[in-house]
Amino acid sequence: MIVDVFKNFQKNNKTGFIPYLVAGYPNNKVFEEALYLLDDLGSDMIEIGIPFSDPIAEGKTIEYAHHKSLENDFNYDDLFKITRKFKDKSNTPIIAMGYTNSFINPSPEDFSKNLALANFDGILVVDLPYQEKEILECYKKNNLEFIQLIAPTSKNKTISESIKNDPSLIYYITQRGVTGLNNIDFSEVILKLKNIRTITDTPMITGFGIRKPEQVRRFKEYTDGIVVGSFLIEKFLSSDPLREISSSIKPLIDELKNE
Numbered sequence: 001m002i003v004d005v006f007k008n009f010q011k012n013n014k015t016g017f018i019p020y021l022v023a024g025y026p027n028n029k030v031f032e033e034a035l036y037l038l039d040d041l042g043s044d045m046i047e048i049g050i051p052f053s054d055p056i057a058e059g060k061t062i063e064y065a066h067h068k069s070l071e072n073d074f075n076y077d078d079l080f081k082i083t084r085k086f087k088d089k090s091n092t093p094i095i096a097m098g099y100t101n102s103f104i105n106p107s108p109e110d111f112s113k114n115l116a117l118a119n120f121d122g123i124l125v126v127d128l129p130y131q132e133k134e135i136l137e138c139y140k141k142n143n144l145e146f147i148q149l150i151a152p153t154s155k156n157k158t159i160s161e162s163i164k165n166d167p168s169l170i171y172y173i174t175q176r177g178v179t180g181l182n183n184i185d186f187s188e189v190i191l192k193l194k195n196i197r198t199i200t201d202t203p204m205i206t207g208f209g210i211r212k213p214e215q216v217r218r219f220k221e222y223t224d225g226i227v228v229g230s231f232l233i234e235k236f237l238s239s240d241p242l243r244e245i246s247s248s249i250k251p252l253i254d255e256l257k258n259e
Contacts (some may be wrong), residue, residue, distance in 0.1 A: 001120050002093045003168035005044060006203035006224045015220040016044030017253050018205060020097070020229035021046050022065040024074040026236050032082045037242055039092050042253050044225065047124070048083070050098030052125055057126050061230045080118035089118035092215060095122040095147065103128075108135045112142040119218045122147060124171060130162035147171050147205075152192060156199060163200045170196065170204045171227070174219075184209050193222040213255040220256055 019038045024031055051069040055062065064149050083237060087162055096103075096115055100113060103111050103125055115123060122145035128135065130148065139146045145168035147248075150159055153171060163170075164182070174189050196204060207227025217228055228249065235244040 002095070002147075004043065005093060006169055006205070009044075009224045010201075010203050013221075015223060015256050015258050016225035017042060018045045018047060018207070018225050018227045019043050019249065020047040020049060020062075020207075020227060021052055021080045022062065022069055022233060024069040024072060025051070025065040025233070026068060026241070027072060028078050028082065030146070030236065030241060032086075033084065033155050033242055034229055034236075034245060035086055036090075038247060038249070039086075039090050041246065041249060042257065043092055043094045045095065045121075047095050047097045047229070048079075048120075048225065049229075050096055050102050052099045052102050054165055055099060055126075055239055059230055065233050065236070066144050076114065076118075080114070083120060084120045088140065093121040094119070095145075096120050098126065100125055100128050103133070103178050108138040109141075111139045112144055116142040116144055121145060122168060124149065130158075130165055133165065136165050145169075148202075150171065150196065152188065156195070157197060159199055163202060167202060169225075170200070170202050172196065174208045174210065175236040184215065189219070190222055211252075213251050215240070216252055216255040226252075226256065 006016060006027040021031060021034055035046065051066045051074045053070060055066045058066065087094065105111060123139055126149060136146060147169045148162050148167035150170050150172045172193060176183050191202065203224040205225035205227055205231060206223040210216065210226055210228055211231035220227060232245065232249060235241050235248055238244040
């Protein structure tokens with residue numbers, strides 16, 4: 001499903017919009033409402049971050065959201081009820097994004113089964129080495145498409161080896177460091193994206209630090225999807241987060257969908 005969505009974008013020279021939410025943040029009610037709102041606004045896939053105590057790739061904004069969700073007694077039963085209900089009403093793919101320690105309990109097989117039963121379409125494990133083929137096979141066995149993270153520092157050999165695992169998507173990180181920083185080197189990113197295109201035709205999505213329509217404008221012809229995380233999570237600190245999300249995210253989506 002995921003690969004079909006983004007291969008279609010690739011074929012038609014379009015770019016998808018992918019928002020990132022943290023499960024249970026700021027509470028289950030608002031999280032669920034935001035899920036439906038982002039779907040209504042035109043999201044093409046939605047990433048759901050699984051709260052973790054040490055989210056090493058995240059900047060302060062998303063790290064805070066992870067910790068607050070855990071403090072509020074995040075649990076999978078609540079999340080899975082929300083995702084099952086959501087997918088009964090929507091065809092938009094949802095993926096679980098997080099860290100290996102969260103995704104191997106009680107075992108990779110059991111966790112994969114639970115995600116599949118909760119109607120998740122895919123999975124992205126930030127710190128999972130591409131050599132962990134047994135874990136990757138668990139995802140495939142349970143019909144979870146997996147997304148391969150590629151860093152700015154990744155060498156061509158690493159990229160080629162990771163692609164052999166047949167990911168549905170490549171997620172290219174647009175900046176060095178954690179999420180939410182504002183230090184994107186556009187020339188470097190575009191050069192890297194062009195280079196990856198010479199290695200594989202696997203659809204690519206791009207994220208980390210994207211928050212402005214002009215950034216979307218510069219990237220959209222080089223990528224099949226754009227992820228917005230920290231900029232979106234910031235809006236939950238507002239007294240009216242849903243209104244803030246709608247007014248802030250709509251210009252980004254309009255830029256993407258503007259032909």
